Amino acid sequence: MTGTILTPGSRVGAETMEKAARGRSLWDDARRRLMRNKAAVGGMIVLGLLVLAAIIGPYFTPYAYDQINKDHVWAPPMTQGHLLGADSLGRDLLARLLTGLRVSLAIGLVATTVSLIIGVAWGAIAGYVGGRIDEIMMRIVDVLYSLPFIFFVILLMVTFGSNIILIFVAIGAVEWLTMSRIVRGQTLSLKHKEFVEAARAAGLGDGGIIAKHIIPNLLGPVVVYVTLTIPAVILAESFLSFLGLGVQPPMASLGTLIANGAQDMELAWWLLVFPSLTMVVTLMSFNFIGDGLRDAIDPKDR
Amino acid sequence: MLRFIGRRLLIAIPTLFLVITVAFFMMRAAPGSPFDGERKLSPEIEANVMAKYGMDRPLHEQYAAYLVGVVQGDLGPSLKYKDKSVLQILQENYRVSLTLGLSAIILATIIGVSLGVLAALRQNQTTDYVVMTIAILGVCIPTFVTAPVLVLVIASKLGWLPSAGWNGGALPNLILPIVVLTLPQVAIISRLTRAGMVEVLRSNYIRTARAKGLPENRIVRRHALRAAILPLVSYLGPAAAGLITGSLVVEKIFNLPGLGKFFVISALQRDYTVVMGMVIFYAALILILNLIADLLQAALDPRVRLS
Numbered sequence: 275m276t277g278t279i280l281t282p283g284s285r286v287g288a289e290t291m292e293k294a295a296r297g298r299s300l301w302d303d304a305r306r307r308l309m310r311n312k313a314a315v316g317g318m319i320v321l322g323l324l325v326l327a328a329i330i331g332p333y334f335t336p337y338a339y340d341q342i343n344k345d346h347v348w349a350p351p352m353t354q355g356h357l358l359g360a361d362s363l364g365r366d367l368l369a370r371l372l373t374g375l376r377v378s379l380a381i382g383l384v385a386t387t388v389s390l391i392i393g394v395a396w397g398a399i400a401g402y403v404g405g406r407i408d409e410i411m412m413r414i415v416d417v418l419y420s421l422p423f424i425f426f427v428i429l430l431m432v433t434f435g436s437n438i439i440l441i442f443v444a445i446g447a448v449e450w451l452t453m454s455r456i457v458r459g460q461t462l463s464l465k466h467k468e469f470v471e472a473a474r475a476a477g478l479g480d481g482g483i484i485a486k487h488i489i490p491n492l493l494g495p496v497v498v499y500v501t502l503t504i505p506a507v508i509l510a511e512s513f514l515s516f517l518g519l520g521v522q523p524p525m526a527s528l529g530t531l532i533a534n535g536a537q538d539m540e541l542a543w544w545l546l547v548f549p550s551l552t553m554v555v556t557l558m559s560f561n562f563i564g565d566g567l568r569d570a571i572d573p574k575d576r
Numbered sequence: 577m578l579r580f581i582g583r584r585l586l587i588a589i590p591t592l593f594l595v596i597t598v599a600f601f602m603m604r605a606a607p608g609s610p611f612d613g614e615r616k617l618s619p620e621i622e623a624n625v626m627a628k629y630g631m632d633r634p635l636h637e638q639y640a641a642y643l644v645g646v647v648q649g650d651l652g653p654s655l656k657y658k659d660k661s662v663l664q665i666l667q668e669n670y671r672v673s674l675t676l677g678l679s680a681i682i683l684a685t686i687i688g689v690s691l692g693v694l695a696a697l698r699q700n701q702t703t704d705y706v707v708m709t710i711a712i713l714g715v716c717i718p719t720f721v722t723a724p725v726l727v728l729v730i731a732s733k734l735g736w737l738p739s740a741g742w743n744g745g746a747l748p749n750l751i752l753p754i755v756v757l758t759l760p761q762v763a764i765i766s767r768l769t770r771a772g773m774v775e776v777l778r779s780n781y782i783r784t785a786r787a788k789g790l791p792e793n794r795i796v797r798r799h800a801l802r803a804a805i806l807p808l809v810s811y812l813g814p815a816a817a818g819l820i821t822g823s824l825v826v827e828k829i830f831n832l833p834g835l836g837k838f839f840v841i842s843a844l845q846r847d848y849t850v851v852m853g854m855v856i857f858y859a860a861l862i863l864i865l866n867l868i869a870d871l872l873q874a875a876l877d878p879r880v881r882l883s
Contacts, residue, residue, distance in 0.1 A: 417591045424821045425839070425855050429599060432843040433606035509718055516720040516825060517840055529720070536724035536829065540732055550721040557716040 314566020337366035388446025393453025401461025501564035662853035672834035684761035692769025714763025772804035
């Protein structure tokens with residue numbers, strides 16, 4: 275910052291002064307810090323491309339993801355019109371990869387939304403109401419925390435068969451615990467702030483205060499945690515799929531593709547390598563964005 | 577102290593009870609039965625088998641009987657492996673999982689703490705960036721990617737190590753599974769250590785130690801490290817949970833006769849009692865580790881009060 279002070283005529287200096295004149299909100303500050311973080315910006319660009327590829331990509335591949343072609347069994351990459359090769363049934367890996375990415379991202383998004391809704395509601399109520407109810411609600415979270423959850427998800431999948439809705443719900447229901455703790459902590463510190471008292475004095479009810487004043491102010495930490503939950507959910511789904519309990523064929527997710535790739539890797543390395551790479555790149559871009567957001571929003575590290 | 581342990585156990589018991597109840601009814605709600613084989617049993621035989629295991633009684637009676645058994649330390653017979661009790665199966669298979677898990681957590685702690693300290697001491701220098709890159713990669717590359725890739729490269733192509741099997745616990749067979757389990761833990765532990773260390777190195781008592789003229793080496797070892805690794809203690813529970821999850825994948829890929837592999841197979845085969853036994857075993861394990869973590873935390877950090 276010293277540089278800008280010493281050279282007030284420079285472009286940077288002028289920009290800073292203009293911003294200062296207009297007044298900057300905390301969110302403006304956060305956005306500027308985020309944009310200066312190269313890893314986070316890189317993560318956003320890569321993720322944007324991945325999302326775009328997942329949404330429109332499947333319409334542009336020469337083969338459908340479930341199209342079996344006996345003459346193309348184990349076609350290596352760049353042969354017979356298969357950019358990334360074909361699998362044991364002659365299905366195009368590129369098409370399957372794009373579809374799998376789409377499924378994985380969708381699961382990440384939906385399950386995270388489920389966890390977001392449960393977690394924010396639970397945490398906000400516990401923190402706001404406080405007292406005995408808070409204690410009971412957080413004790414429940416503690417108890418659930420100490421369960422070997424993956425076993426319950428596995429049991430759930432085994433019990434009710436693997437359908438995609440259930441995967442959404444099961445994983446979402448597992449991931450809300452940390453969210454509720456974060457939200458509760460924030461709520462506790464928010465509820466004694468002057469603006470909440472002012473709202474109460476103005477006659478707003480508890481529900482209104484939670485919805486209009488508490489939750490909007492929770493946004494920062496919640497956004498950070500959401501960006502870190504999505505990759506965790508994608509991982510969880512892939513883990514289930516890898517064990518054969520997740521998405522069922524001919525549908526694909528990144529996890530099923532990696533599982534199939536691992537089975538056939540001696541014969542066709544591309545079936546393992548490309549899905550694995552996609553998985554790692556996806557997880558990394560989410561993590562970079564999440565870390566960048568945390569550095570940008572969390573006032574502790576300023 | 578004793579009161580704290582007592583209170584935690586009072587919470588642990590309802591937790592276990594909840595685990596047992598949910599798992600029991602979920603398992604029974606599943607379609608299919610452990611006696612669905614390749615050949616369909618005749619109705620009379622099936623009725624006999626059901627009666628033998630008490631499965632002809634109403635569900636709530638079975639549940640009550642099961643609870644009574646658990647309290648007496650009896651987890652019942654396996655429904656798939658004739659002549660074996662669940663306890664026997666646990667005893668025969670825990671060794672593989674325990675060996676892998678313990679080795680992984682010990683290795684990960686040594687490597688992770690060293691890397692974390694190194695990164696903190698050389699903050700914002702090349703070493704720091706290298707370590708933190710490793711940490712990010714370790715978090716982003718899941719076990720079900722590292723395991724097959726390592727098998728493909730090191731076992732299949734290079735032929736340095738066996739690709740699968742237990743072989744009585746021979747070292748070459750253990751290396752790859754342990755490495756796969758260790759990597760993600762190294763990543764998390766080095767991150768935690770670095771964060772703790774960076775914070776501690778800024779604190780006043782470290783400045784005091786420096787002002788006293790203590791050698792840097794001694795400051796790091798005696799003063800900073802102790803405080804910096806405290807957050808690691810509370811990571812013990814989650815680490816165990818992570819290792820258990822990882823062992824499901826590792827035992828499948830490396831075809832190891834451990835509990836993780838057994839769990840998935842038993843769940844698919846509807847071997848109710850075995851699945852229940854494993855859920856109880858793992859839940860108890862995690863509860864105990866969390867309790868130990870809390871006690872350690874209090875023993876090591878005078879600021880923490882057990883209440």
